Amino acid sequence: MKVFPFKIPKTSNDVLILQEDIEEVFYDKLHQHQEIQISYIVKGQGTLLVGDAVDRYNEGDVLVFGSNLPHVFKSDPIRDSYSHMRTVFFDINGFGEQLFKSEEFKELEGFFTLAQAGFKINRPTIKYSDSFNLLWEKEKLERTLLFFQILNMLNKDEKTLLSSFGKNRQYGANEGERMSRIFHHLMNNFKNDISLREIAEVSALSPTAFCRFFKQRTKKTFSQFLLELRIEHACRLLSKKDSQMPITAIAYDCGFNSISNFNRYFKKIKGISPRNYTK
Numbered sequence: 313m314k315v316f317p318f319k320i321p322k323t324s325n326d327v328l329i330l331q332e333d334i335e336e337v338f339y340d341k342l343h344q345h346q347e348i349q350i351s352y353i354v355k356g357q358g359t360l361l362v363g364d365a366v367d368r369y370n371e372g373d374v375l376v377f378g379s380n381l382p383h384v385f386k387s388d389p390i391r392d393s394y395s396h397m398r399t400v401f402f403d404i405n406g407f408g409e410q411l412f413k414s415e416e417f418k419e420l421e422g423f424f425t426l427a428q429a430g431f432k433i434n435r436p437t438i439k440y441s442d443s444f445n446l447l448w449e450k451e452k453l454e455r456t457l458l459f460f461q462i463l464n465m466l467n468k469d470e471k472t473l474l475s476s477f478g479k480n481r482q483y484g485a486n487e488g489e490r491m492s493r494i495f496h497h498l499m500n501n502f503k504n505d506i507s508l509r510e511i512a513e514v515s516a517l518s519p520t521a522f523c524r525f526f527k528q529r530t531k532k533t534f535s536q537f538l539l540e541l542r543i544e545h546a547c548r549l550l551s552k553k554d555s556q557m558p559i560t561a562i563a564y565d566c567g568f569n570s571i572s573n574f575n576r577y578f579k580k581i582k583g584i585s586p587r588n589y590t591k
Contacts, residue, residue: 328459329401330447337387338395342492347401348427349377350462352444356395359386359544361495362430363475364530366540368547374436376466378427379404381477382488386499388548398444400459423467430474439465476531490515491529502541503567508534542566543581546574550590559586 329347333339342361353373360367360375362383369375369385377383387395404412404424412420433440443462447455497514498506511534512522526534546566549557557565563574563586578586 327402327406328456331399331401332448333395333397333399335395337389338385338397340384340386342382342384342488342495344380344382344488345401346379347403348379348424349375349399349401350466351375351377351397351399352440354396354398354441354444355393356387356390356397357548358388358395359499359541359548360384360474361386361499363477364532365475366537366544367432367474368544369432372436372441374433374440374466375430375474376423376427376432377430377474378424378477381428381430381475382491383430384492384495384499398448400447400462402459420463420467423463426471426473429477431471432474433466434470434472436469487525487529490517490525494526498538498541502538502545503565505567506538538567539577540581542568543578546578546586547582547589550586559590562586 338356338358351374353369353371353375355371357368357370360369360383362377363381411417412424440462443458443465446458447462450458494511494515497511508519508522512519515522515525517525523534526532526537530537532540543566546562549562549565550559559574560571563571566574568574568577575586578584578589582589
């Protein structure tokens with residue numbers, strides 16, 4: 313399963329690359345690319361793995377991934393529906409090596425620093441939806457001017473970091489393929505009992521070597537990461553307005569073998585009980 317690196321299609325003269333994904337699911341392989349990515353989720357929801365962290369994405373989210381930050385979208389399967397995302401890719405040196413180092417653009421230093429770990433806007437307003445729609449309508453000069461306005465909004469608006477990745481932290485080709493196999497197995501089997509031996513076999517490492525490999529690259533133990541995946545899935549089920557699924561059933565559906573364990577870990581990770589989360 314080779315997914316590194318992911319090449320963004322472009323012509324030699326493009327500075328901004330626009331991509332629109334309208335699919336049943338988004339590209340669901342762990343990948344990284346040189347270009348910085350700014351994405352607006354028009355429709356869809358799912359689990360998001362960024363660097364060393366697990367999160368959720370929902371309709372209306374605005375997400376930023378820095379250069380070579382590994383990430384993957386795991387779309388929630390929704391019958392008779394689709395996922396829709398609009399994305400702008402750009403290379404920081406695409407406008408010339410000195411542009412973003414100039415005095416006029418110094419205010420954007422915070423944007424580029426936080427992008428290294430990835431972030432999402434906390435309360436995106438309709439201005440993002442309008443701006444992304446206009447990007448697809450404008451000619452190249454007006455599109456570029458609008459792009460700088462979007463950068464300014466992203467820099468100023470309140471945001472949440474998506475991972476603890478920093479500058480120059482990225483996966484090489486071999487470790488990227490291994491992490492891809494690990495993440496793919498976890499995301500597709502987290503509801504089941506996954507033993508250390510099983511996941512070690514997926515990674516083609518001994519259990520001891522796997523634990524060391526995984527901890528070095530995610531800063532988390534395997535069990536901690538698996539818990540986060542399960543809790544994020546629980547959050548999705550708890551937040552469904554039309555769901556009549558009781559909390560006990562949700563706990564077992566997420567892979568927990570007791571409601572007490574589920575309640576304890578949910579509160580530890582989210583800081584609130586499952587019942588209060590639904591409110």
